[in-house]
Amino acid sequence: MSSEKVYVWDLWIRCFHWLLVVLILSAWWTAREGGLLMKYHMFCGYGIGILVFFRLFWGVWGSQSAKFSEFIRGPRIVVRAILELKIRQPEHYLTHNPIGGWVVIAFLLLLVVQFATGLFANDDLFNEGPLYANVTKLTSDWLTWVHHTNFNNLTVLIIIHVLAIFFYRVWKREHLVGAMLSGYKYLRDKNASKIRHGFFLPFATLLLSIAIICVIVNFRFNL
Numbered sequence: 001m002s003s004e005k006v007y008v009w010d011l012w013i014r015c016f017h018w019l020l021v022v023l024i025l026s027a028w029w030t031a032r033e034g035g036l037l038m039k040y041h042m043f044c045g046y047g048i049g050i051l052v053f054f055r056l057f058w059g060v061w062g063s064q065s066a067k068f069s070e071f072i073r074g075p076r077i078v079v080r081a082i083l084e085l086k087i088r089q090p091e092h093y094l095t096h097n098p099i100g101g102w103v104v105i106a107f108l109l110l111l112v113v114q115f116a117t118g119l120f121a122n123d124d125l126f127n128e129g130p131l132y133a134n135v136t137k138l139t140s141d142w143l144t145w146v147h148h149t150n151f152n153n154l155t156v157l158i159i160i161h162v163l164a165i166f167f168y169r170v171w172k173r174e175h176l177v178g179a180m181l182s183g184y185k186y187l188r189d190k191n192a193s194k195i196r197h198g199f200f201l202p203f204a205t206l207l208l209s210i211a212i213i214c215v216i217v218n219f220r221f222n223l
């Protein structure tokens, strides 16, 4: 069956993804180095917070392929998708496949926890999140522990994610990375992909996400 080139990932989703990768790597590196770089760690954390809120909103009113309702599927469909993994041919989904859909949710949940706990974290030295003063030292220490542990979970998910992309490339001969870079996938039929090209809605969504982060941290960015 012939395939057609279809625009599936809008510019905003692609920017969300690759910025997220850069900011997570930067957050990890700056936290590992510690000291004066913690200032930049928090900066990366706020950036990730903005991205996550943006993605949550974009999953509700964004482009077709970005919508949660397009890729969140029930257990029966997920099990079928798992069984179909053995079939050696591209899957041709307009958006994430039913397994990947839940991986997106898992990523967003872990990132929300990572962001939220960071706000109350402390390093027993000079660095503390902007909401540290709102909790006791004991609670802050516990949240700092969650911040560390949750990052390990995030790392495991990232490794699984990258291995899955590699699996699709080698086993299913599907160029998912190319699609996340260019926005285009080869699909069996056009499937009426509705991508929003407008500027106003995504820009307003971005501003809303920035405003929410500002309100959450009470404009105390500790920068």
Ligand code: HEM
Pocket: 013, 016, 017, 020, 021, 022, 024, 025, 055, 066, 095, 096, 097, 100, 104, 107, 108, 158, 161, 162, 165, 176, 177, 178, 180
């Ligand atoms: C810090 C590391 C990473 C994180 C946190 C991450 C997270 C995510 C998230 C949340 C999505 C869903 C996109 C959306 O719908 O908004 C996604 C999709 C995707 N990611 Fe990553 N990613 C990471 C690294 C990578 C790397 C290194 C690659 C390239 C090898 C990659 C390739 C992709 C591709 C191709 C998709 C689309 C998958 C599909 O078609 O269903 N990611 N990633």
Ligand code: HEM
Pocket: 024, 027, 028, 031, 032, 041, 042, 044, 045, 046, 048, 049, 111, 114, 115, 116, 117, 118, 119, 120, 121, 122, 123, 124, 127, 128, 129, 130, 144, 147, 148, 151
């Ligand atoms: C959302 C993305 C974030 C990621 C991926 C992340 C990642 C990390 C990691 C890996 C560490 C541990 C470093 C180590 O083991 O030495 C850490 C520590 C820390 N993070 Fe974050 N963080 C994020 C957000 C935040 C935010 C928003 C804040 C506050 C504004 C914050 C404040 C801190 C503090 C104060 C520590 C020091 C804790 C300690 O040394 O025990 N983080 N973060």
